[in-house]
Amino acid sequence: MNLKLMNKKRVLQCIQKHEAISRAEIAVKVQISKPTASLLVDELISEKWVIEKGNGESTSQGGRKPIQLYFNAKAGYILGADIGGTKVKAILCDLRGTIIAESEFNTSRYLQSGLLSQLAFEVEQMIQKSTIKMQEILGMGVGIPGVTESKSGLIIDAPSLNWVQYPFLTEAKRYFSFPIYIDNDVNAAALGEQWLGNAQNKKNVLFIAVGTGIGSGIIINNQLYRGATSAAGEIGYMVTNKNDMKSAFRPIFQRYGYLESVAGGKSIGINLTEAIQKQPDHPLYEQAMKEELSGELAFSLAEKGDKLAEAVIEDAIEHLAYGIINAASLLNPEVIILGGGVFKSADYILPKLRSMITHYLPSAVKLKTSQLGEKAGVLGAVSLFLHEHDSLLHYQYEGDYY
Template identity: 70%
Template sequence: MQLKSLNKKRVLQCIQENSPISRAEIAAKINVSKPTVSLLVDELIQEKWIFEKGIGESTSQGGRRPIQLYFNEKAAYIIGTDIGGTKVKTVICDLNGNIVASSSFNTCHYLESGLLKQIAKEIDFMVNKEGIEVEKILGMGAGVPGITETTTGIVVEAPSLNWVRYPFIKEAERHIPFPVHVDNDVNVAALGEQWLGNARDKQNVLFIAVGTGIGSGIIINNQLYRGSSSAAGEIGYMVTDKNDMKNEFKPIFHRYGYLESVAGGKSIGDRLTKCIQNEPEHPMHKQALASELPGEMAFKLAKTGDGIALKVIDEAIEHLAYGIVNAASLLNPEVVILGGGVLKSSEFILPKLQEIVNQYLPSSVQLKTSQLGDNAGVLGAVSLFMREHESLIKYN
């Protein structure tokens, strides 16, 4: 019985990856006898996971072309939610990762009354609006900005949400009527890029998110690497200047790491503000004295050739590049994907990063920006669910 269900999964996966495909081609590809494949295909058609088309047109030799099988991506739906410090985005996807409905709300409005309660409301609204049959929804994946125990479903710590040992899955069960899986948001984004983005078909991936802080998701031999206490990938704690550490280094936020305190978005804005405050002639001088300039401002000014902004950015890029050299020499990934808010200025950052990384890395690695951008989190959450949930649809 177990062999049968395993073969059924393999047949379905084969059709999903290669459709349109004939029964004979499947048998050859996965090395299972033709009668077995036919039997399993008939079951899959009955269960609506796949469908067949055409009675096979005749070939030039007059023989019949075999019937082609197609994967039915609309057989079921999965929900993905990306919970961030500023906004919560939720989507409903088909099995190929096409987004059929999407909605978002401001995190702060619902932190007190309960984020999961609000997510459940948004799901109901989307399901009704799109006319999706509830029984077709397999479940939900979620990405959370903090250290998350995937087995217990407890968010150990998510500072931007004020969560400490928050029982995420337990809370989800109160409001959401189907299975839920949760993981750290950067891990989830790494899965998204591997499923549908710039790390497709790659087995060893390092995904680095550079926003206010800096975090990374690590995929080794096609498996997400979480570490002994679910805290792997905290690349923001890397030290890229030992002398700085000796000089009473103070993190930019309480409990932030070294690298994110010198190369994260917040630190870029911070440095820019301080430097401009010391330059009375600078056009932004008054503004810098009045309030802290945001990190984006550094990139805006740098594009106009502003010397101070260029210096601040170059320094941050250098630190980030050394962080990548350290991580990539240890993990030897096929690709390093860079995502997060700071990478919106990638045309500026990427060439400089690549130059330093190539110079110091023993074996070269491709640096790419996230292909999924703002959707890496929600699509990654869908991918997380597909990997963790035991059903016919299993990606790993």
């Protein structure tokens, strides 16, 4: 990267971090000359990345008040899509992550008939309703629940979508004219939490999503870690019981891993159902004999003191804690963010997890739930675009300058 472009990116980043700010203050913070700072600011203003507003406070010697500079979050817009096994969520937002429009549709309904075609339709509708011009759209980030090759755009394996070796980006080019970047959905959520959530200003982050399956996104020294075959963070494949390794382990779904088969939301529901089926005097015995009970019901019963539900959830929490302890011991993150559907019951789970993790870990680590909640995936997809797309905003991996 040439020196001028690098300094221009640094100036823009400085304005984003420290608005309202003057040209003179930028020169000091970025450690460049005042004329250079002023010239770069003028370029950023002409390109609509920066806007000027009002006047700041006068200097201690009096004199003219400096003009204040602000980042223009409306300089462009980004789409984010979170393709889940149940729903596809999409948003249109500005460069600060402010959501302008959002949409969602059922995954299974369109999986066979054309999921990308439906996503393109939803995107078109959002753009039209927002009155934003197509040329203002910088591009789109997409989170996908599976092993994803970001560079080639190939979905290696996404069990919940039944995609194997699926050429996502090649197919997407038939429907979208702007740049698209894809990654594993939990990787995207980790970036989202670092951008706007509970991992802001943290360079070493572990995001763990616990829903039907269990996955994690890893950020090391401010960079997303994908691994040799783009399968890093598949914490759901951890084995947390040595005795089960000696037996014929059967995953809860085909191609699912051990941990998600014993501690995911689906497995909690199955284990509760089987436990109640052995207790004819349980109030839900008849229901359990007819249908599979949900993980949500298990937590509801446990919070009311149901002993069977408590035992099922305690077992799941133990397995989850072992997985977190092993991952945190290896990665030493500054913060662990917990997300996914299971953490709707965070008040019940977190104290138990914290107690176990604190007991076993060599050093303390902050354990928090996702601040972005159900929007972690779509906002993370937007953050993914900002990280991957080569523009003046592409500086997150270059480190802090001041």
